[in-house]
Amino acid sequence: MMRALARCLCLGAVIATTSACVTSTVDEMVFSEPLEGIGDSSVVILGRRHASDYETEPDFIECVGDHIAARDKSITVIGELDFINALYPWFEPRTAPLKPQDIDKLLLQEPVALKMAELKTEYMIWIDGSTVRGDSAGSMTCGVGPGGGGCFGFGTWSDDANYEAAIWDFTDQIEVGRVNTSATGQSYMPAVIIPIPIIAPVQGTACDGIGDQLLEFLSSEY
Amino acid sequence: MSRSMISAPESRALRLAAALLLLALLSACGPAEVVVKGNFPDPLMEPLPLTMGVWYGEDFAQHEFFDEAKSREESGWIVKTGQAQVQMWDKLLAGMFTDVLHMKGKPGAGQMNQLVDAVLIPHVAELQYAIPAHTNVKVYEIWMRYRFEMVTPSGKPIAEWTMTSYGKTPTAFMQSDEGAVNLAAVMALRDAGANFASNFTRVPAVQEWLQQKWQTPPQEVTP
Numbered sequence: 001m002m003r004a005l006a007r008c009l010c011l012g013a014v015i016a017t018t019s020a021c022v023t024s025t026v027d028e029m030v031f032s033e034p035l036e037g038i039g040d041s042s043v044v045i046l047g048r049r050h051a052s053d054y055e056t057e058p059d060f061i062e063c064v065g066d067h068i069a070a071r072d073k074s075i076t077v078i079g080e081l082d083f084i085n086a087l088y089p090w091f092e093p094r095t096a097p098l099k100p101q102d103i104d105k106l107l108l109q110e111p112v113a114l115k116m117a118e119l120k121t122e123y124m125i126w127i128d129g130s131t132v133r134g135d136s137a138g139s140m141t142c143g144v145g146p147g148g149g150g151c152f153g154f155g156t157w158s159d160d161a162n163y164e165a166a167i168w169d170f171t172d173q174i175e176v177g178r179v180n181t182s183a184t185g186q187s188y189m190p191a192v193i194i195p196i197p198i199i200a201p202v203q204g205t206a207c208d209g210i211g212d213q214l215l216e217f218l219s220s221e222y
Numbered sequence: 223m224s225r226s227m228i229s230a231p232e233s234r235a236l237r238l239a240a241a242l243l244l245l246a247l248l249s250a251c252g253p254a255e256v257v258v259k260g261n262f263p264d265p266l267m268e269p270l271p272l273t274m275g276v277w278y279g280e281d282f283a284q285h286e287f288f289d290e291a292k293s294r295e296e297s298g299w300i301v302k303t304g305q306a307q308v309q310m311w312d313k314l315l316a317g318m319f320t321d322v323l324h325m326k327g328k329p330g331a332g333q334m335n336q337l338v339d340a341v342l343i344p345h346v347a348e349l350q351y352a353i354p355a356h357t358n359v360k361v362y363e364i365w366m367r368y369r370f371e372m373v374t375p376s377g378k379p380i381a382e383w384t385m386t387s388y389g390k391t392p393t394a395f396m397q398s399d400e401g402a403v404n405l406a407a408v409m410a411l412r413d414a415g416a417n418f419a420s421n422f423t424r425v426p427a428v429q430e431w432l433q434q435k436w437q438t439p440p441q442e443v444t445p
Contacts (some may be wrong), residue, residue, distance in 0.1 A: 054361070055390065077291075086266070090416075092416040094416050095420055113267045
């Protein structure tokens with residue numbers, strides 16, 4: 001009886017896992033084709049946080065940085081918080097440069113110019129976007145009694161991720177490209193005694209998509 | 223009858239359990255309290271060649287914001303920002319001016335104080351907060367309005383101006399409301415520092431005072 005139940009649960013999980021897929025689209029605009037990798041320079045990936053109703057998640061920025069660093073070990077990715085702390089207060093939402101030409105004004109300040117030279121930043125990548133929860137449906141009931149507890153029901157929801165990365169060449173102070181990625185996925189949570197979350201990795205897929213495109217700018221191996 | 227059936231240690235344990243239960247129930251009714259804590263970086267800028275005094279009044283150094291619950295479903299909030307305010311402003315001003323001194327007393331006629339070019343007195347004039355339960359937007363926000371007085375060591379006014387700051391943080395998985403409000407407050411403090419550092423020399427009265435002091439137009443610190 002228990003084996004049959006376990007088999008049933010496994011089968012259900014497998015079916016549901018295959019259903020929890022993600023659809024992803026990546027668009028790319030290249031204004032200045034990169035000729036070679038960034039060599040011993042570094043790259044910084046920053047999140048835009050100007051909008052009032054959302055903000056680019058710091059963990060998404062970290063994910064993209066990790067994706068790039070893991071696939072090309074020669075690329076140094078400076079951590080977002082380390083960079084904005086090192087250059088405080090010039091990269092706060094209020095003061096951050098909005099276009100590549102603004103970097104010129106920043107570099108007029110000697111301490112900022114020295115710090116930038118020390119960090120050897122070749123590319124500055126601004127990512128703007130977020131992952132939002134879309135429609136949800138279903139219901140679940142949980143209860144606890146003297147003999148134990150359990151849940152029964154089914155829940156489903158969708159997640160939509162939309163991010164755009166603007167790539168600034170720090171040396172020439174121009175925007176060299178733009179990458180847009182959008183991903184949509186449906187997650188499920190069936191519950192027969194225990195809830196089994198089958199999560200669609202929407203944000204992770206968007207991270208991989210944008211990370212792969214950025215590698216083409218930054219890496220000589222791609 | 224039943225009292226005689228319970229031994230003394232059992233009775234003590236029951237009382238303790240009852241007291242703990244009562245305490246837990248009472249604490250569940252109390253307002254959510256956030257003592258803002260954060261790390262603030264040193265500003266990266268050329269310090270202005272000034273010896274600036276700073277005076278933190280009781281209202282500023284012990285600043286706290288209290289918002290009473292408006293319904294039984296909502297919780298009241300106490301947001302204590304004083305300690306973090308002092309920490310952030312001390313760090314920012316130390317990087318903005320060549321010398322910063324804490325005044326012995328509030329500048330005024332007859333008050334013996336250290337010799338400085340001017341004294342800055344910050345005040346938190348207003349603080350507002352919003353949590354997802356209030357707005358249905360999945361963002362925690364803190365908004366502050368500061369009022370600054372810049373006076374001579376003897377208390378004569380040089381400049382007075384207001385400045386706003388804003389911090390927000392998105393709803394984060396496994397993060398409590400208190401943790402998110404703290405993070406939003408830290409962001410608001412950072413924003414206050416950024417606003418002050420980039421606009422200090424643009425305040426008309428400050429600009430005029432600097433021109434008189436240096437006899438030359440001051441160099442702006444903003445990019």
